[in-house]
Amino acid sequence: MxxxxxxxxxxxxxxxxxxxxxxxxxxxxxxxxxxxxxxxxxxxxxxxxxxxxxxxxxxxxxxxxxxxxxxxxxxxxxxxxxxxxxxxxxxxxxxxxxxxxVPNVVHPAAPAGGEDDYVVVKEVGRPPVFDFEPVDHLDLGVRLGALDVERGAKVSGSRFYFLTGVGAQLQLALLNLAAAQAVANGFTLMIPPVLVRPEIMAGTGFLGAHANEVYRLAEDDLYLVGTSEVPLAGYHADEIIDLSAGPRRYAGWSSCFRREAGTYGKDTRGIIRVHQFDKVEMFVYCQPEDADREHAGLLAWEEEMLAKIEVPYRVIDVAGGDLGASAARKFDCEAWVPTQGRYRELTSTSNCTTYQGRRLSIRYRDENGRPQVAATLNGTLATTRWIVALLENHQQADGSVRVPTALQAYLGKEVLEPV
Structure with a gap:
């Protein structure tokens, strides 16, 4: 609020x-x-x-x-x-x-408008130029024995999939790399519950205009989370936390679930828009005056991860009409997807100021000992969708895929070979 x-x-x-x-x-x-x-x-x-x-x-x-x-x-x-x-x-x-x-008050520097009115902050790297016809991530994944969407649909329906063999290993490598980076930068690693009470889901702002995106278990009156931002925000609900030593930073590793309501016919091929995926999410509690600085830090950590997987990307300042109810400002990092010839979102980081803290009664004591509402922020470090950009940008003429240097130790491979 x-x-x-x-x-x-x-x-x-x-x-x-x-x-x-x-x-x-x-x-x-x-x-x-x-x-x-x-x-x-x-x-x-x-x-x-x-x-x-x-x-x-x-x-x-x-x-x-x-x-x-x-x-x-x-x-x-x-x-x-x-x-x-x-x-x-x-x-x-x-x-x-x-x-x-009433949604959060938009940051004065955020652009006005809707989904297409973002402002490009910067572009990093150049899209690859291939001397062969590039193949999309789904065909690459099938050839590598990494991805099976047909059996995913057979078992669970559309927008579900199996990560198989090196595909499963690749996701674990990405998420372990993200977790290691988070811990190295002072985040407390968390594996949170993925079912939450209604008051926690509502407190984070996800039961407003986008409530139809959320899976609900009616019999138990619980919600499946679309991001570990939700349980991490609820972690200190109804508490007065100690911020005297600076912000509290957590990194949540969880499966995430989204209904993708209203996206019929969009991104039906492959794993760009799916109902279930895994993610490492950063979450910060801080004093309101520190929120802008923390937001810049989260964005920098996201860019550090993108540099490690060696893909071209851009950063955009998301327009007010495309912000969720809880966000005052949001930056997205979008990676180049060669077969689509455009940038697609891989990460986002949002400054929610005191909006969630007020709804969830998360407070801290100021220098005079008086309780004040804490600010919250979140940002993605890695998720299943990253596999799309990684496979497509690092593919080679023979159908193999080069493994970025930072991931080689986790995979034990320099190249993923077709099966």
């Missing part, structure tokens, strides 16, 4: 954020009105309760007709208190309803 103090002190900033996202800014005024009505209802109820308390003292000292009159007045006042408390509850419920649907 956004900070209501920001709303009261600078409502225009929230309106600008809504415009940047391409969303209705009328909700800002509705939230302001709801906030004013709640504060007014609280003041009215508090005033009546104070009057009721004072009357109680008078009754204790009164006798005879005076006491009877005060008791009558007390009954009337009690009815007024009940009505005021009901009005307060209704006002608080309305405020909570509106507060929950």
């Amino acid at each position: 956004i900070d209501l103090r920001t709303l009261r002190e600078n409502p225009e900033a929230v309106r600008v954020s809504q415009r940047t996202r391409g969303e209705d800014e009328a909700v800002v005024d509705a939230l302001l009105t709801a906030d004013e009505r709640r504060r007014s209802a609280v003041a009215a109820a508090d005033g009546l309760r104070a009057e009721q308390k004072q009357l109680g003292k008078q009754v204790g000292r009164a006798h005879g007709e005076e006491r009877d009159a005060l008791l009558t007045k007390g009954r009337e006042l009690a009815a007024n208190v009940r009505a005021a408390e009901a009005a307060q509850s209704a006002a608080e419920a309305k405020l909570a309803e509106l507060h929950a649907v």
